[in-house]
Amino acid sequence: MAADSAFGVALVGLWHESAQAGGAVGFAAAAPRAEIARAAVPLVDSLRQGRALGVAADQARRLVGAAVLRPGQGTRSRTGTLELLMVEPALTGCGLGSQLLGELLTAARDRGLQRVDVAFAQDERGQRFFEKAGFTVWGRRPHWQQGPDGDRDELIMGVQL
Ligand SMILES: CC(C)(COP(=O)(O)OP(=O)(O)OC[C@H]1O[C@@H](n2cnc3c(N)ncnc32)[C@H](O)[C@@H]1OP(=O)(O)O)[C@@H](O)C(=O)NCCC(=O)NCCS
DSSP, X not given: OOOSHHHHHHHHHHHHHHHHTTOSSSSOTTOOHHHHHHHHHHHHHHHHTTSSEEEEEEETTEEEEEEEEEEOOGGGTTEEEEEEEEEOGGGTTSXXXXXXXXXXXXXXXXXXXXXXXXXXXXXXXXXXXXXXXXXXXXXXXXXXXXXXXXXXXXXXXXXXX
8 A cells, every 4th residue: 555645544534533432542532633634644754755664454445454663763773663553443353453563563574673662551452462462561651641531651562573
């Protein structure tokens, strides 16, 4: 899937839907689409310019899943950060998220990365999901993210490729 403007529009739609469903995608459920679109623009630019790695899943030409990983620079050039991973809320639990993550980690390894981290608002199901993919907990930032019921810790997990 090319990182063109059509992809950008589809990505914002999926991202907005994921946020509305309460997913750990960096935005509150009530975040306006325009706010998410502002975050999507530099992400799609990075994908287009090869500064980020991405994988996507479509169903009947509709974007239903996406994952983006940003390799580090300089002394961090052998590590990377998973910036976004989301599956259309109606399609979760069918293995798509694991498949996207696996493909992205393979692409990261092929690019020479040795370690990848991810940070998200602490959530047991999310933690279990990443543990199944080989990630372990590396740390925690207290009260780092705002949640519907107050501030939440951010969990940092990582995997060696
Ligand atoms: C996390 C996510 C990508 C998993 O995709 P998926 O296609 O459902 O994943 P799989 O079917 O391969 O695996 C299912 C596991 O995913 C996790 N999961 C499912 N729904 C989830 C949700 N809403 N939030 C967090 N984790 C979830 C659970 O560990 C689940 O296992 P369980 O049913 O035994 O609890 C997807 O749920 C999602 O988009 N969540 C919102 C965004 C998010 O939390 N991204 C991860 C942080 S970057």
